[in-house]
Amino acid sequence: MKVRTFITGIGMITPVGTGYHEIQDFIRTGNQAIKPLRLFHSETILPTGEVNQFFPDDDIPRTHRLAMIAATDAMKTSPGTVDAIVVATSTGGMSVTEELLRKNEQDPQKYRYHAAGSVADYIAGQLRCFGPVITISTACSSGTAALKMALELIRSGRAKKVLVVGSDALCRFTYFGFHSLQLIDPSGSRPFDLNRKGMTVSEGAAALLLEAGENVPETAYAEIPGAGLSCDAYHPTAPHPEGEGAGNAMLQAIEDASLSPSDIDYINLHGTGTVDNDLSEAKAVNRIFAEKKPPMSSVKGAMGHPLAAAGLIEAVICTISIQQNLIPANTGCTIPDPKLNLQPALVPMEQPVNTVLSNSFGFGGNNASVAIQSVKGNGNPVLLKKTAPLEVIGCECITGAGGTTSTLNRFLNGENCDGVFPIAALSENLPPRLIRRLKRLPQMALALAGSLQKNTVSFQPPSSIFWGTGWGALSETYDFLTKLFESNEKFCSPTDFIGSVHNAAAGQVAMYLKSKGANITTTGGDYSFEQALLSAGLLHPGNTNETVLVLGADEYHAELSGLFDGSVFKTNKNSDGGGALLLKRSDAPKGLCISSCFYERAEHHPDIIQALIRSLGNPEQINQKFGALLVGIPAALRECGEKQVREFLKQTRFDKPVIDYRKYIGEYASASAAATVLGIKLLQLNQVPARLTGERDIDLDGKGVLLIGTGTYVTAIEIFQS
Numbered sequence: 001m002k003v004r005t006f007i008t009g010i011g012m013i014t015p016v017g018t019g020y021h022e023i024q025d026f027i028r029t030g031n032q033a034i035k036p037l038r039l040f041h042s043e044t045i046l047p048t049g050e051v052n053q054f055f056p057d058d059d060i061p062r063t064h065r066l067a068m069i070a071a072t073d074a075m076k077t078s079p080g081t082v083d084a085i086v087v088a089t090s091t092g093g094m095s096v097t098e099e100l101l102r103k104n105e106q107d108p109q110k111y112r113y114h115a116a117g118s119v120a121d122y123i124a125g126q127l128r129c130f131g132p133v134i135t136i137s138t139a140c141s142s143g144t145a146a147l148k149m150a151l152e153l154i155r156s157g158r159a160k161k162v163l164v165v166g167s168d169a170l171c172r173f174t175y176f177g178f179h180s181l182q183l184i185d186p187s188g189s190r191p192f193d194l195n196r197k198g199m200t201v202s203e204g205a206a207a208l209l210l211e212a213g214e215n216v217p218e219t220a221y222a223e224i225p226g227a228g229l230s231c232d233a234y235h236p237t238a239p240h241p242e243g244e245g246a247g248n249a250m251l252q253a254i255e256d257a258s259l260s261p262s263d264i265d266y267i268n269l270h271g272t273g274t275v276d277n278d279l280s281e282a283k284a285v286n287r288i289f290a291e292k293k294p295p296m297s298s299v300k301g302a303m304g305h306p307l308a309a310a311g312l313i314e315a316v317i318c319t320i321s322i323q324q325n326l327i328p329a330n331t332g333c334t335i336p337d338p339k340l341n342l343q344p345a346l347v348p349m350e351q352p353v354n355t356v357l358s359n360s361f362g363f364g365g366n367n368a369s370v371a372i373q374s375v376k377g378n379g380n381p382v383l384l385k386k387t388a389p390l391e392v393i394g395c396e397c398i399t400g401a402g403g404t405t406s407t408l409n410r411f412l413n414g415e416n417c418d419g420v421f422p423i424a425a426l427s428e429n430l431p432p433r434l435i436r437r438l439k440r441l442p443q444m445a446l447a448l449a450g451s452l453q454k455n456t457v458s459f460q461p462p463s464s465i466f467w468g469t470g471w472g473a474l475s476e477t478y479d480f481l482t483k484l485f486e487s488n489e490k491f492c493s494p495t496d497f498i499g500s501v502h503n504a505a506a507g508q509v510a511m512y513l514k515s516k517g518a519n520i521t522t523t524g525g526d527y528s529f530e531q532a533l534l535s536a537g538l539l540h541p542g543n544t545n546e547t548v549l550v551l552g553a554d555e556y557h558a559e560l561s562g563l564f565d566g567s568v569f570k571t572n573k574n575s576d577g578g579g580a581l582l583l584k585r586s587d588a589p590k591g592l593c594i595s596s597c598f599y600e601r602a603e604h605h606p607d608i609i610q611a612l613i614r615s616l617g618n619p620e621q622i623n624q625k626f627g628a629l630l631v632g633i634p635a636a637l638r639e640c641g642e643k644q645v646r647e648f649l650k651q652t653r654f655d656k657p658v659i660d661y662r663k664y665i666g667e668y669a670s671a672s673a674a675a676t677v678l679g680i681k682l683l684q685l686n687q688v689p690a691r692l693t694g695e696r697d698i699d700l701d702g703k704g705v706l707l708i709g710t711g712t713y714v715t716a717i718e719i720f721q722s
Contacts, residue, residue, distance in 0.1 A: 002381035005154050006220040007372075009163075009209030011073025012316045013066055015049035015202060015303045019073060024320050030329035030348045032302045034188040034200050039170050042489060046179060047188045048170060049202025049304025061093035061113050064122045066205035066309075067167035071123050074163065074207035077219045082209070083159035085124050085133045086150045088142035088166040090308040090501060092116035095171040102485055108562065108569045115471065115564065116502060117524040119167060121712070124601055127163070130608075131601035131713060134531050136308075137472075137502035137523050139362030140270075142166065143206075143311025145520060147370050148227035150210050152538040157384045160212045166312030167205035173477075174201055174307065176484055177497035181237070183274055189305065190332035191271035191298035192278050192344050199272040202304025206312035208319075216375045222319045223373045225259070225380030228252025229539070231465070231519035232365025233510040236498050239277055239361060243284030245516065246270075249367035250288055250357060257371035258380045259355065264294050264371075266327050268314050268358035269344070271298025272305050273332065281359065282340035297345045301332025311360035311368065318356040318372045325352050363498065364507025366519050387537040389593040389722070390583040393547060394456030396448050397579040397677035398426065399665050403451060407674070408681050411664055414691030418575040418666030420556050429454070434512065437495055439475040440555040440576075445505035446512055448551055448580035453513070456582055462549035463541055464517035467506035468532030470525045470669020471564055474557035476500040505553075515549070517541055526567075526634045527599070528552060529579070529673040530715045534596040540585050552673030553578025566636030567667040575666025579673030581680075589722040592683060594676070598716035602644070608714050609647045616706075616716065619652040625720065627703030628657045628688050630679050632672050634711050635662070641710030648708065657688045657698055672709055672717075679705040679719050 012018065015033035016026040025031075034047045055065045067087065075082075093113035100110055112118070117135040124133045132153075136146045143166035150162040168174075178184055178201050185198035210224065211217060230252065232245035239246065254261060267289075270281055285293065299317060306313055321327060330344035354374045361367050373379065399407045400419025407417045427435050427443045430450055435443050445467065453459050480496035498504065503521035510519050518539050522531035529552030536550045555561075556576040562569040583594065598615045602608050616622050633641035649658070661675040682688060683705050688698045704720030 001384050003154065003212040003214060003384060004379045004381050005151055005224045006211050006213055006217055006375065007208050007222045007224065007319055008211045008217055008219040009074035009077045010221060010316050010319060011070040012206040012313055013051055013069045014204040014313055015051055020320065023317060024324055027317065027320060027326045027328045028348055030302065030331050032331050034304055044179065046184050046186065047200050049200055050170060051203055059096060059110060059113065061096045062169035063089060063091050063093065063167050064113060064119050066169055067119050067123060067165050068126060070205040070207040071163060071165050074209045078209055081127055081129050082161045082163045084131065084153050084162045085120055085129050086136065086146045086162060086164045087120035087123065088136045088146040088308045088312060089116050089119045089168055090137055090139055090142060091168045091171055091174060092119055094173050095169050098172050098481055101481055108566060111563045115525055123165060125603060128604050129601060130605050132534065132599040133601055135523050137521050138366040139364060139501050139503055140307055140310055141360040141362035141366040141368040142308035144358065144360035144368035144370050145229060147224065147311065147315060148229055148368060149535060149538065151224055151227055154210060154212045155382055155385060156387050156538055162210045163207060164210060164312060165207040166309035168203055168307040168309045170201065170203040176489060176492050180492050180494040180497055185273055188332060189273035189301045191273045191301050191330055192336055192340055192342055193333040194335040194337045196273045196275060196278060198274050200304035202306040204306040204309050204313055206309060206316045208312060208315060220375045222322050223375050223379050225371050225373050226253050226257025227370040228256055229518035230367045231510045231516050233514050233516050234365050236504065236507055237363055239280035241280060243280040245365055245367045246281055246361055247284035247287055249369040250284060250359065253357060253369035253371050259371060261289050263355050264357045265353045266294055266321060266356045267296035268318050268356060269296050269298040270359040270361045271300055273300060279340060282342050286341050295327050295345050295349060296342065297328050297330035299328050301330060314358050315370060315372060318358050322353050322356060322372065322374050326350055327353065363501050364503045364519065366503060388585060389589055389595040390537060391586055391589050392581060392592045392594055392680060393458060393584055394452050394582040395580065395677045395680050396451040396455060397674040398444060398448060399577040399674055400575055404677065411678055412689050412691065417664055418573060420574050420576055439473065439499065441473045441553065442499065442505040442508045444553045444555060444578055445509050445551055448578060449509045449512060452580055452582050460547045461513045462515050462582065463546040464548045465506050465510055465515050465519050466532040466536040466548065466550045467521045468528035468552035468670055469502060469523055470528045470554050472502040472523065473500050473504060474555055474560045478557060478560055526669050526711060527709055527713050527715055529670045530596060530599060530709060533717065534599055536583065537596055542585065544586050547582055547584045549580060549582055551578065551580040552670035554669045556668065565669060567634045570635045571667050573666060576668045577665060577674050578670050579677040591722065592680065593722050594717065594719050597718050599713065601713050603712065609644060609651060612714055612716060613651055622652050623654060625704055626706040627700035628682060628705050629654060630659050630661050630675050630705060630707045632662055632675060632709045633660055635667050637711035644710045644714060657693045659692055672707065676707060676717060679707055683719055
């Protein structure tokens with residue numbers, strides 16, 4: 001069966017307007033909405049793009065409010081719920097968190113919306129979506145990367161209707177953070193202008209409802225025929241000087257859409273107004289469109305840069321441009337920089353627009369590009385492709401006990417592996433220059449990657465990296481805010497700001513391993529690693545010679561972990577760690593394989609255990625296929641999780657070893673990453689030792705190991721010999 005992916009619902013709230021008609025008016029007029037900051041007090045007054053709306057002074061963060069407005073608007077054209085939700089954000093609940101930390105608030109309940117992943121949870125709860133629910137946090141490329149993820153969810157057959165939302169609100173963290181990098185133009189952003197001096201920080205949200213179909217639905221606005229992802233693997237913040245990664249993402253999007261550069265009628269440029277970013281993008285555009293350049297513009301001079309929301313907001317603008325045959329103005333540019341060899345549209349233009357290419361680039365060298373097309377043509381139908389299992393080439397973990405060997409020895413003896421491994425020991429095998437300015441989480445990610453490289457016999461550098469983290473870099477976040485508050489908002493660390501973004505560690509690993517394919521960071525609390533593994537299955541490049549790296553890790557922080565993570569607060573134990581898998585896809589898998597086979601939201605889902613069992617086959621097949629069960633029950637959700645496990649065991653009559661792995665490796669969001677490595681090692685040993693069963697050694701007899709995550713979501717990862 002062949003399907004096309006249609007945009008059947010759109011919603012947005014931006015500094016230049018809310019809803020379809022206001023955005024249409026903005027495109028026609030080119031109005032600018034950049035003004036001095038009003039949202040919160042600051043002695044440093046910089047231009048911003050603020051949404052003209054204030055919300056109740058309660059605990060629901062502004063990012064969540066904006067996201068819900070856009071999501072509700074997008075869902076108006078399609079009754080019922082959706083099969084999946086993909087959210088792009090970088091700030092999450094930071095606007096509330098920074099106020100709570102300033103007041104030294106110690107009640108963890110008040111931080112319940114801090115996590116970036118809580119935006120997606122909030123929307124899923126309001127819309128009663130059973131999942132999967134995925135949060136992408138790749139800085140300013142997040143929105144377009146989320147569109148690519150949603151596109152592949154549809155192409156894989158895992159979903160027919162996906163809601164994609166991008167949302168970021170202004171907060172002190174990003175306002176002062178970008179200022180510390182000296183990237184703000186005090187006159188407002190002037191993309192591609194001769195005198196440009198930087199960007200304007202903004203906010204907003206947009207949502208697109210995507211639906212699969214063989215034929216064009218009556219409610220279709222446009223079609224998404226393809227998208228592309230790449231990584232520069234060059235620098236934490238600066239783009240590749242020749243636009244290498246940007247060009248690769250654009251070419252991949254064009255190829256994925258079965259188009260050629262000559263088919264593009266308009267390019268929505270990333271165009272932030274910074275000197276280096278505009279130059280890098282211009283070089284990529286000149287290289288790809290050497291024969292003839294289509295009209296192009298950046299809208300960030302009009303509304304500022306809404307960070308993770310930018311890609312979705314601009315996708316909505318492109319959709320309206322196609323429908324109305326309008327090209328937005330490159331507001332802010334009066335004299336195009338002759339060095340760029342571009343002629344952006346200085347005023348709004350009316351002319352036929354059938355196919356658009358939209359770019360988004362972000363910190364860590366993350367690049368994303370998406371093609372959006374009119375539904376008038378034949379589109380780009382693609383065959384539904386089931387995601388096949390991935391072969392395990394190598395695996396490593398870190399726990400409080402140390403690396404893989406130390407952790408495995410203690411685990412097999414039934415001893416605890418919890419705790420916090422000393423940072424000096426963590427990085428002892430890494431080059432000092434590599435970790436010179438890095439704190440705990442990126443060092444942990446690099447240590448995992450380095451161990452894989454050292455200990456995997458047939459190590460092949462991965463083309464793509466998938467990184468799951470529940471809380472991101474807590475050390476950098478805390479140090480940045482502490483210095484900001486202690487100086488009365490006069491000083492903050494640009495290094496800590498760069499390192500604080502959720503995808504910073506993935507960017508470091510990409511530079512270390514020279515991985516220039518997709519670089520995806522997922523963040524969904526206790527299910528972040530599961531999201532990363534699911535993403536790897538969906539976005540694996542398909543070339544059977546290429547490997548991908550899937551990592552998950554979280555750090556313990558004395559001040560923040562107990563406030564943000566309910567499981568840490570409840571147990572009062574200090575633990576952290578993670579795991580890494582080197583994987584590849586094969587037409588005929590051989591050896592040890594892994595698959596993310598189930599991911600659904602438990603709230604309002606009374607039949608979730610039955611759904612899990614159906615996804616695995618039936619009770620008889622489950623007992624035939626698996627010889628051991630590893631269960632993840634977060635301490636904060638123990639009552640709920642234990643009930644879900646009991647129900648699974650009752651319905652399947654599973655009588656093999658059941659191991660509650662958090663009791664061994666500790667409480668942290670990506671504990672499942674380390675547990676997956678332990679599951680792989682058990683399968684390689686073909687035995688569960690007596691110390692883990694409480695009775696005697698139990699042979700697996702070639703059967704697989706099943707990892708089940710419980711709580712707010714129920715997940716399943718199967719590890720088996722093919």
